[in-house]
Structure formats: C-alpha cells, structure tokens
Amino acid sequence: MATETLTTERILEATEEVLRRHGPAKANVVDVARALGVSHGSVYRHFGTKAQLREAVTKRWLDRTTNELQLLMTDGSLTAPAMLRQWLATLFAAKRRKAGDDPQLFATYQVLISENSRVVELHVGELIMQLDHIIQDGIAKGQFSLPHPDPALTARAVFDATNRFHDPAYAGEWQKAGIDEEFRALTDLVLRGLNS
Amino acid sequence: MATETLTTERILEATEEVLRRHGPAKANVVDVARALGVSHGSVYRHFGTKAQLREAVTKRWLDRTTNELQLLMTDGSLTAPAMLRQWLATLFAAKRRKAGDDPQLFATYQVLISENSRVVELHVGELIMQLDHIIQDGIAKGQFSLPHPDPALTARAVFDATNRFHDPAYAGEWQKAGIDEEFRALTDLVLRGLNS
Numbered sequence: 001m002a003t004e005t006l007t008t009e010r011i012l013e014a015t016e017e018v019l020r021r022h023g024p025a026k027a028n029v030v031d032v033a034r035a036l037g038v039s040h041g042s043v044y045r046h047f048g049t050k051a052q053l054r055e056a057v058t059k060r061w062l063d064r065t066t067n068e069l070q071l072l073m074t075d076g077s078l079t080a081p082a083m084l085r086q087w088l089a090t091l092f093a094a095k096r097r098k099a100g101d102d103p104q105l106f107a108t109y110q111v112l113i114s115e116n117s118r119v120v121e122l123h124v125g126e127l128i129m130q131l132d133h134i135i136q137d138g139i140a141k142g143q144f145s146l147p148h149p150d151p152a153l154t155a156r157a158v159f160d161a162t163n164r165f166h167d168p169a170y171a172g173e174w175q176k177a178g179i180d181e182e183f184r185a186l187t188d189l190v191l192r193g194l195n196s
Numbered sequence: 197m198a199t200e201t202l203t204t205e206r207i208l209e210a211t212e213e214v215l216r217r218h219g220p221a222k223a224n225v226v227d228v229a230r231a232l233g234v235s236h237g238s239v240y241r242h243f244g245t246k247a248q249l250r251e252a253v254t255k256r257w258l259d260r261t262t263n264e265l266q267l268l269m270t271d272g273s274l275t276a277p278a279m280l281r282q283w284l285a286t287l288f289a290a291k292r293r294k295a296g297d298d299p300q301l302f303a304t305y306q307v308l309i310s311e312n313s314r315v316v317e318l319h320v321g322e323l324i325m326q327l328d329h330i331i332q333d334g335i336a337k338g339q340f341s342l343p344h345p346d347p348a349l350t351a352r353a354v355f356d357a358t359n360r361f362h363d364p365a366y367a368g369e370w371q372k373a374g375i376d377e378e379f380r381a382l383t384d385l386v387l388r389g390l391n392s
Contacts, residue, residue, distance in 0.1 A: 147384035157381040161357040169365045185353040188343035193389035 006038055008046050008056075015057045020104060024111040029053065055119055058112040062123040065094045069130055080138025081196035084158075087134060088187055091127070092165040092174075099171040110168055124159070131155035138194065145195040154194070161190050202234055204242050204252075211253045216300060220307040225249065251315055254308040258319040261290045265326055276334025277392035280354075283330060284383055287323070288361040288370075295367040306364055320355070327351035334390065341391040350390070357386050 004010065014035045019027045029050050033040040047053035072090055073083070099106045113120050132155035138144030139151065146154050164170045165183050173179060200206065210231045215223045225246050229236040243249035268286055269279070295302045309316050328351035334340030335347065342350050360366045361379050369375060 147388040148381050150381075153377065153381040154385065156378055157385045160360045160378065160382050161385060163359045163363075164356045167365075169363075181349065182352055182356065185344050185346075185349040186356050189350065189353045189357060189386065189389035191389075192343040192391065193385035193387075195388065 006036065006042055006046070010036065011043055011046055011053070012057050012060050015053060016061075016105070019057070019108045019112075020102070023104075024108045051115075054112055055116050058109065058116045059119045059122075061109050061112075062119065065091065065098075066123065066126050066130075068094055069127070073130060073133065080134055080141055080143040081191055081194070084131075084134050084138070084191065084194075084196075085187055087130065088162055088165070088190075089183075091162075092183060095166050095168065095171070096174045099168065099174060106168070106171070113168070128152070128155050128159050131158050135194070138196070143196055147193060158190055158194075161193075162186065202232065202238055202242070206232065207239055207242050207249070208253050208256050211249060212257075212301070215253070215304045215308075216298070219300075220304045247311075250308055251312050254305065254312045255315045255319075257305050257308075258315065261287065261294075262319065262322050262326075264290055265323070269326060269329065276330055276337055276339040277387055277390070280327075280330050280334070280387065280390075280392075281383055283326065284358055284361070284386075285379075287358075288379060291362050291364065291367070292370045295364070295370060302364070302367070309364070324348070324351050324355050327354050331390070334392070339392055343389060354386055354390075357389075358382065 011032065015027075015032050018031045018035055021027075022031060029040045029043050032053070033043045036043070043053070047056060069087055069090055072086060075083070075086075078086060098109075132152050135144060135146070135151045135155055135158070139146065148154050148157070164173070165186070207228065211223070211228050214227045214231055217223075218227060225236050225239050228249070229239045232239070239249070243252060265283055265286055268282060271279070271282075274282060294305075328348050331340055331342070331347045331351055331354070335342065344350050344353070360369070361382070
C-alpha cells in the first residue's frame with residue numbers, strides 16, 4: 001500500500017473506513033495514517049488539521065448524491081416535469097439507501113454534518129441550483145408556469161416541500177409502511193403547483 | 197394555595213413551571229407537590245406515575261396549538277383557500293412564538309416530545325384531520341380540486357410539504373432573514389397544487 005501514491009482520494013477513503021470502524025468520537029488521524037501504512041505527517045500534508053479532514057470527508061459523502069443527480073440531469077430525453085419527478089425520486093432513493101444500507105456510517109455522517117454546517121449549506125445550495133435549472137428549463141419549454149415570479153424562490157419552495165424525503169432528520173420514517181404512497185402524493189401536489 | 201381544590205389543570209400548570217425552572221432532567225413530582233403546597237401522594241392520585249404526568253403536560257402543550265387552529269376553523273367567512281393559508285400561517289406563528297418567547301420551555305418540551313412519541317403522533321393526526329376537513333370543504337365548494345383522489349392523503353401531503361414551518365427540528369431557521377418570503381413561496385406552491 002505505502003508504495004502507491006498517497007492521493008487525497010485514498011486518504012478520504014481510508015478516513016471513511018476508520019470512521020465506520022471507530023465511530024466519529026474515537027476516529028483520529030493516527031488511525032487513518034496506520035490504515036494507509038504512512039506517517040500521520042503525510043496525512044497532514046494533504047489536510048492541515050483533523051477538522052479539515054473531517055470536513056473534506058463530509059463534503060465527499062454529500063457530493064456523491066449531488067453528482068448522481070447531476071448525471072441524471074444530462075438525460076435530454078425527459079420533459080421538465082418528468083425530470084423533476086425523477087430528480088426527487090432519485091434524491092429520496094439515494095438518501096434512503098445511505099440510511100438503510102449502512103446505518104452506522106449514516107449515523108457517523110449525521111455527527112459530521114452537525115459539525116460542518118458550512119459544507120451542508122453549500123450542498124443544499126447546489127441541490128437548489130439544480131432544481132432552479134430544471135424549473136427554468138420547464139418554463140422555457142412551456143411545461144411549467146410558476147406561482148411566484150422568482151424561479152430561485154420556487155426552487156427553494158420545492159426543496160422545502162420535500163424535506164420529509166431528503167432531510168436525514170426524517171430517516172426514521174423512510175422504511176415505514178405507506179411512505180412511497182405519501183411520497184407520490186407530495187410529488188403530485190408539488191408538480192401540480194408548477195402547473196405541469 | 198392548599199385550600200384550593202387540587203385540579204388536574206393546577207397540577208399541570210405547576211408541572212410546567214417546575215419544568216421551566218429545573219429543566220426536564222431534574223424536575224420531579226416532589227418539586228411539583230411542593231410548588232402546590234400538597235403531598236406528593238396527592239399528585240399521584242391524579243397521575244399514577246411521573247411518566248404519566250410528563251405525558252399529560254406534553255399533551256397539554258401540543259393541544260394549545262391544536263385548539264387555536266380549531267378556533268380559527270369556526271370562522272365561516274373564509275373561503276377554503278383563504279382558510280388553508282390562514283391555518284398554515286397560524287400554525288407557523290404559534291410554533292415560532294413558542295420557540296422564540298420561551299426558548300428554555302421550548303427546549304424542555306423537545307425533550308418531553310422525544311419521550312412521548314404516541315402523544316406526538318396523536319397531535320400530528322389531529323392536525324392532519326383539520327387539514328382534511330379544510331380540503332374536503334374546499335372540494336364541496338368547488339374551490340379545490342385534488343391531484344390525488346384521496347383527500348386524507350392530500351392532507352398528509354400538505355402537512356409534509358410545510359414541515360419546515362412547523363416541525364421543531366427547523367426552529368433554528370425560523371428567525372433567519374427571508375424566512376417569511378420562503379414561507380409565502382411554499383404556501384403559494386401548495387395552494388396552486390390544490391388548483392385554487
């Protein structure tokens with residue numbers, strides 16, 4: 001392992017694994033360096049402080065979802081309403097998968113997220129910008145008309161309206177009976193609100 | 197004080213005051229009895245256990261909001277869309293007032309709420325029933341048409357869509373700049389979703 005180049009990505013992968021094993025309270029840079037077979041000084045050359053490393057690993061975790069949604073948005077075959085439905089369903093599925101498949105890592109990230117509000121704000125800002133893009137595209141194609149003249153404010157409203165299906169605060173409800181039907185009812189209401 | 201009749205209401209008032217002063221971790225039945233000038237046995241004749249007393253005081257706190265909304269619903273002069281707007285604004289105002297005017301008591305109730313999920317479920321159920329009533333009234337008057345045939349599911353969707361403006365998890369955002377504009381944008385979206 002030590003003969004491979006020590007990239008930022010390799011450090012972040014190792015950090016996630018250490019966090020999964022030791023939990024957010026106990027995980028430290030020495031564990032990360034040991035997992036990589038390098039000195040902790042080598043890790044500190046990439047990330048100046050433990051706080052910066054934790055911030056970077058949090059951003060990477062959130063970016064995975066943003067990137068999955070960004071990829072969806074390159075699909076030119078969908079109408080704007082179909083894209084919005086698909087975007088909301090993909091976001092819900094991604095969050096639910098993260099919460100369900102690896103609850104320990106999910107809980108760990110909830111702790112990191114509470115420490116890194118700036119990273120979370122950026123993440124939310126990116127998601128709302130994607131929504132804004134879908135909405136503006138729909139207006140341009142005559143597929144949406146807005147209740148409010150400002151698309152950015154409407155994008156924010158769509159994001160807020162669907163909190164229950166992407167905010168980790170509601171993760172406990174994502175496996176309950178009827179949740180998919182409730183998601184569809186909410187999506188229908190939001191889509192109708194955009195006059196689609 | 198001791199010569200007054202020891203009513204359930206007096207015990208609950210005293211319990212709230214004790215909770216406000218001592219916090220949820222330290223408050224106990226002996227403090228409540230002392231505040232009322234009675235024996236703790238007298239309190240236990242009304243509430244069999246400390247858990248029951250905490251549950252009752254939580255229910256009373258949540259019922260205040262339900263009752264305020266129920267009172268609003270007796271106003272026959274409003275159209276269904278105007279009633280729904282007013283209902284959502286009243287709920288947001290009530291929650292924001294509770295969080296802002298007495299943050300210590302609000303924090304205390306967040307602890308109690310986390311202990312009494314059954315009481316919270318009942319409260320949410322009552323609020324959704326009120327929404328269902330407004331929606332059905334709007335359908336009957338030809339002022340709403342639904343994206344989904346089931347009014348109860350739509351009522352749930354309206355409740356979910358407005359989480360950011362009534363779920364205490366978001367209390368930290370209720371004083372930030374632009375929140376009222378964001379509330380209006382969301383309300384506009386929801387109202388349009390009901391084709392009003």
